[in-house]
Amino acid sequence: MNPQYFSLEKLAHLVQGECVGQQDLQVSGLASLEHAESGHLAFVNADKYIEPAEHSKAGALIVTEALKAQIKTQQNFIVVANPYLAFAILTHVFERKHTAKGIESTAQIHSSAIVADSAYIGHFVVIGKNCVVGDESVIQSHCKIDDDVEIGKQCFIDSHVTLTGQTKIGDRVRIHANTVIGGEGFGFAPYQGKWHRIAQLGSVHIGHDVRIGSNCSIDRGALDNTILEDGVIIDNLVQIAHNVKIGANTAMAAKCGIAGSTTIGKNCVLAGAVGVVGHINIADNVTITGMSMVTKSISEAGSYSSGTPMLESLHWKRAAVRFKQLADVPLTQLMKKLDHIQSQIESLESTRLRNNYDD
Template identity: 65%
Template sequence: MKSTQFRLDELARHVNGQVIGHSDLSISALASLAAADAQSISFVSHEKHLADAQQSHAAALIVTEQLRLRLPQQQNFIVVENPYLAFALLSHVFEHKVLARGIEATAQIAESAIIAEDAYIGHYVVIGEHCVIGSNTIIQAHSTISDGTEIGRDCFIAHHVAFDCAVKVGDRVRIHSNTVIGGEGFGFAPYQAKWHRIAQLGSVRIGHDVRIGSNCSIDRGALDDTILENGVIIDNLVQIAHNVVIGENTAIAAKCGIAGSTKIGKNCILAGGVGVVGHIEIADNVQLTGMSMITKNILQAGTYSSGTSFLETGQWKRAAIRFKQLADVPLTKIVKQLDHMQAQIESLETILKLRK
């Protein structure tokens, strides 16, 4: 693949930065400090990376003014307030983009579907009745768009994504391979020792600027819709059950599971492996640490954790025995023992004071 060349001052304009050094320096790649060569630009976001920056072969570095002054051996810089943000912005400049537009001959599209002229529909894509695909949206091979689905502008739908009901998708949404949007929710009514399936009649609504990773399942609602609001970002291998509502700009890391009818607020962070039971509410600005299990409402912002941190195996086994022993002792007995210990400590403190 032919590499694209950019002048250093061109890249600086993309990030509203100041060039120090040769403004016409040619750059063809964005790279890490360790892998960068004489055609690459890299970034330094913290002083702990200064030693690596001093050893780097990068042609130019993205830095703050304070960090630039500590790299006197380097000659070419883009100076910005936030190097990591500048790196994020430049990653789009160097990103491989799908430039093809139009509809591949192998795609199957219902006559009632409306496809923007500048959209791209890949090989073997199936688009159902009354679907709408917005301007500059890309749908890659083997994806399936069911009847009544609407996908906005500038979206990217990767290979083998399935929309299983009349989903509504906003603008600038990215959904990665093998994810299912609008699959049947896990709804059953128990009666006479049998599970009776509940038909799921809702759909899924996805706001603008949402990102969903690969191998995720976003179930449709039982009656009302499952909702992902603007700016939500979801990692790979995440399960979101029916009727869940996720607030704006909430981030969910890999292998989280959220049970049905739970409402999660804005600007929350769920670290990897978090589990959330159904029918509860989590407030705005809540952070849940990895592997936490949330079993009741969280109504105040803050950081919450559950589970046991790792120990050496022998220590963990001894601790597990103590946990079991603790569970077998009534709470009132423990409190009485603590009160007795406190009284003994106070008695010893009084004796020591008298001796002085």
């Protein structure tokens, strides 16, 4: 594939930045400071990258005004307020885009389905009754779009994705390979030693500009819908159970698991492998650090953690013994000992003050 070239001036205009140096420099792509060549554009977003930038072979750098003043070996710049954001915007310029339109001959589409002329339907895709696929959406090979599913405009559905349960998807949504959305929620009623399946009658509603990684499961609701609001981003290998609601612009890293009927607020961040129990509420603007277990509602914004940090094995074993010993001591007995120690400290302090006064 032949590279596409853009002038430094044009790229600066796309990110509303100032072009400094050789405005007609032809740029063929983005690269890291370490591996960039003369036709590449790299970015610098912190003082710690000034030395690598000094030694980089990049043809031009995306920097702030303050960083530019510290880099003496480079002459070509795009000056912006936020280099990382500018880099993110320019990745779309150099991204390989899917330009094909139409329906491949091996696809099976029910006669009642509505597929936009500008959409692309890949090989061996199956689309059921009363489905809708919006303008410029792309559905890659081997996807199953079950009855009554609606897909908005400019969506990207990667290979082997299953959309079922009357799922409704907004515009510009990206869903990556092998993800299942709208599958049956994990609902069972125990009775006389057996589990009795509860039919899941709800759906999944996904807003605009949502990104869902590969190998995720988002279950439909038992009665109400599972909801992902606008701008939610989800990494690979995430499980979202039935009736969960996730607020706008919340981000979840890989291997998070959210149990049923939990509500997570807007602008939250769940780091890798966070677990959340069911039927709780998490406020807006909450960050939960990696591998934490959330067992109760969080009502205030902030950062929360749980779990034991990594230690050397010998230290961890000693700490585990201490934890066990602490658990074996009745809480009332422990509190009495602490009260006794506090009284002794206060008595000693009082004696010391009297002695100083007598002197």
